Amino acid sequence: MKKIIFLFGLMATLAFLASCEDSTLPVPTNVRIEDETTLVWDAVTGAEAYILEAGSQRIEGIKTTSQDLTVLHDVLADGTYEIRVAATLGDLVSE
Numbered sequence: 001m002k003k004i005i006f007l008f009g010l011m012a013t014l015a016f017l018a019s020c021e022d023s024t025l026p027v028p029t030n031v032r033i034e035d036e037t038t039l040v041w042d043a044v045t046g047a048e049a050y051i052l053e054a055g056s057q058r059i060e061g062i063k064t065t066s067q068d069l070t071v072l073h074d075v076l077a078d079g080t081y082e083i084r085v086a087a088t089l090g091d092l093v094s095e
Contacts, residue, residue: 024092024094025044025046025047025087025088025089025092025093025094026044026045026087026094027044027086027087027094027095028041028042028043028044028047028050028065028085028086028087028094029041029042030042031083031085033069034066037068037069037070038066038067038068038069039052039066039067039069039083039085040065040066041065041066041085042065043065044087044094046087046089047087047088047089047094048063048088048089048090049061049062049063049087049088050062050063050065050067050085050086050087050088051085051086051088051093052067052083052084052085053083053084053085053086054069054072054076054081054082054083054084055072055076055079055081055082056076057072057075057076059071060088
């Protein structure tokens, strides 16, 4: 009887582990500026959307792998900014 209970517990644990999804997303790579005003990056497998951050501005829900940077012209002062792109899938956000 103990063997049957142990095997059942082991099977339940393995089934649970098999159903767990990876809880991380890769970071978008090959981020670059094309045509002087368009930020482009490589797609992340499994991503639903992307987030772009530049200075204090954040653009969420980007459904493509590019963003026209002229939308930031009116909200950011002239200067140099670090631009970050993250992939999202539901509540998951890449680094």
